[in-house]
Amino acid sequence: MNQVSSKVKPVLATVAALAGVSAPTVSKVINGRDDVADATRIRVQAALAELGYESPMQRRTRSTGPAMVDLVIDGLNTPYSMELVTGILDCAAIEDVDVVVGNVTPAKLHRANHEEWAQRMVESGRKGLILVTSEMTAALLDSFEHRNIPVVVIDPLNPPRQGYSSVGATNWAGGKEATEHLIELGHTRIAYLGGPNAAECSVARLHGYLAALMGHGISSRPAYILAGEFNQPFGVVGTRQLLALEEPPTAIFAGSDSIALGVLEVARTLGLRVPEDLSLVGFDGTPLTEQTLPRLTSVAQPLQEMGRAALRAVLRLAKGEALDSAHMEFATELIIRDSTAPPRV
């Protein structure tokens, strides 16, 4: 009878009453002012969430059109991001959500004033934010959390703290599986050409690689482990460096398909045959793997599904529902194509 959630739309005063504070205090919390005690803020946020409070602006934008979710991603010109975005937009069309992209880019993330940015998102009725392999700071996450804007990160860089939602794949297992595949073929001189050390996913792949080596009694060599960018140019640079070693690797595990593309390019220009002279495993399983010659053995991650999951997670959080798990991890799968073979003896 005395149910908290009644059918009338919750208004600022309702929230204030439930939280046991005054209306101005609720107003301050909503607007991200910092002159509110943490304990009070938490109580108010709980009340906001419980009642599902919406500002007049949000009510308007909600009744006036589809929900809007912001997406921050670094360029669409990689097969990786293309797949993710395809999944996100796919889900957006089904859920009738608008995806907003373009203003804040990963490059602008640091320069941007998070407080202002988050505030503007609230004011324009944005439902949440998806970050793709972006750097984050605790301050950034705080800015959004304080305003109850859900943030979901896909393949986080530099995770600054616990307590945010993320989507990823079984990178450790994938790295291990790729490396074990090469070991089973008979390789022992296996290099890892990975992405930035700031990328959790790349580090996890590296550790999977190390675990596989260790599990087979192969000692790892520092010269065989290079970290760079997830792109083709780094694949080129890294491969040149590896092949210039006194004892070059007979197989390369690339941290992304784009890196693998660079490996193939160097192999071609040097007249090295893949897989006869050099075995190669990529990561991501993008459509690219079917278009290279030879077709690329790669650890596939379900990128489209990951994109869809990220958007769905944002929408669930925006509705005040809890996620089953703060970190959603999708299974990778080694797809063996034509770029791996036993080493020449």
Added chain:
Amino acid sequence: MNQVSSKVKPVLATVAALAGVSAPTVSKVINGRDDVADATRIRVQAALAELGYESPMQRRTRSTGPAMVDLVIDGLNTPYSMELVTGILDCAAIEDVDVVVGNVTPAKLHRANHEEWAQRMVESGRKGLILVTSEMTAALLDSFEHRNIPVVVIDPLNPPRQGYSSVGATNWAGGKEATEHLIELGHTRIAYLGGPNAAECSVARLHGYLAALMGHGISSRPAYILAGEFNQPFGVVGTRQLLALEEPPTAIFAGSDSIALGVLEVARTLGLRVPEDLSLVGFDGTPLTEQTLPRLTSVAQPLQEMGRAALRAVLRLAKGEALDSAHMEFATELIIRDSTAPPRV
């Protein structure tokens, strides 16, 4: 001294004073109530216009963040759209504009109620709309024109009427150049594997192809001209059909790089060598052309630049400025790579 337009933002009371009525009356006019005398309504409307009154909602959406432009595009999973979108987002980051994508897709265009859609765009403060190779109806264009929402179309399908802004490339000249390149190599049995007949750009390429043949006294053969989709599967289907002819072509001009990918696929499975047994020219000049084996000779269009131009055009129109030209046409350029050679005698 007694200027009507002062610097303070016009508020309901200001309008009321100017119109010589009370605030409630202005409120009624704004909200479309009918209990207002016609004469009064007209006076109030004049005052609203003169002061440039905006509701708090409109003010908020305008001042609260970057301008928003809607983008309707069919999937990002083609090299063509990826390049366009890269250009659009590139420009968006510079101009501080948000690009909204996801709700209305080309597939939804017909089903959607344009009037409602356009109205919602006005209400949520959208500055304009970019359509990419989308079908349009006159009714759709009217809905937006009536509300002063600029629409810019990239590579229009089914252009229903004059009087809209568009961005394209010199498709006729590009088609002619591609075909002449093949003729100069000695080919006379040249096929055109194009996109849908509804696509202006594909039809223009076809006419360039026909003009080149005609200019060199080569008669065109209906069996050598196929229209389909701008994608790889159609490249596969079309090539099979062409190669099954009693007198198959020795060269194929594909209406897009994606179609050309399908041609390469069929050639590979049939053991036909490109360019020795079959010459191939693509269209678009996407990064794909550097990744195929052999690298693909293609008519490049500056897709990124076209995307940037489309967004800039929308923003100019939104500011009330006129465009230099309703149709912006960018130059194509034939890039000769490794997929074309003289025919075997």
Added chain:
DNA sequence: CTGAAAGCGCTTACAG
């Protein structure tokens, strides 16, 4: 940090 009080801009209900 908090909230009573005042204020803002718009809308509603109703007397004339």
Added chain:
DNA sequence: CTGAAAGCGCTTACAG
């Protein structure tokens, strides 16, 4: 039809 009065929901300024 019109507008004084009351009201709504939120925010601001400031005293404690």
